[in-house]
Amino acid sequence: MSSNTDFFEQVWEVVRQIPPGKVTSYGAIASFLGHPRSARTVGYAMNASHQQNDVPAHRVVNRNGLLSGKMHFSSPTEMEERLLQEGLTIQENQIVDFEKHFWNPEELFK
DNA sequence: GCAGTGACGGATA
């Protein structure tokens, strides 16, 4: 039976597949799940992903490469520090060369 | 049940 929160689980499942050093956007995940206009809900799922332990929400940023959700982590610097550890470069709360580190869920089918 | 809000994104002006 599909619950109304099934969308959240779908989002978490995709986010779990994001390889280290890579990032994706809310819209990309939403579109991959068949809801190209539900990027906001993806963000909401990320907020709820705190109860999960295998969801690297720090690898999900907005389409602008901006760390829009850093303030929602345990510490406002946790997201940035974690991305830096994975070899990414952060400047002004934004990922440098975001397009180069962008990971699309379609890669799962490769 | 209605209105407002949110870790967004695309279209339009």
Add this chain to the structure above:
DNA sequence: GTATCCGCCACTG
């Protein structure tokens, strides 16, 4: 390129 509006889904008051 900037500013504004609309849409989408889930949650709260």
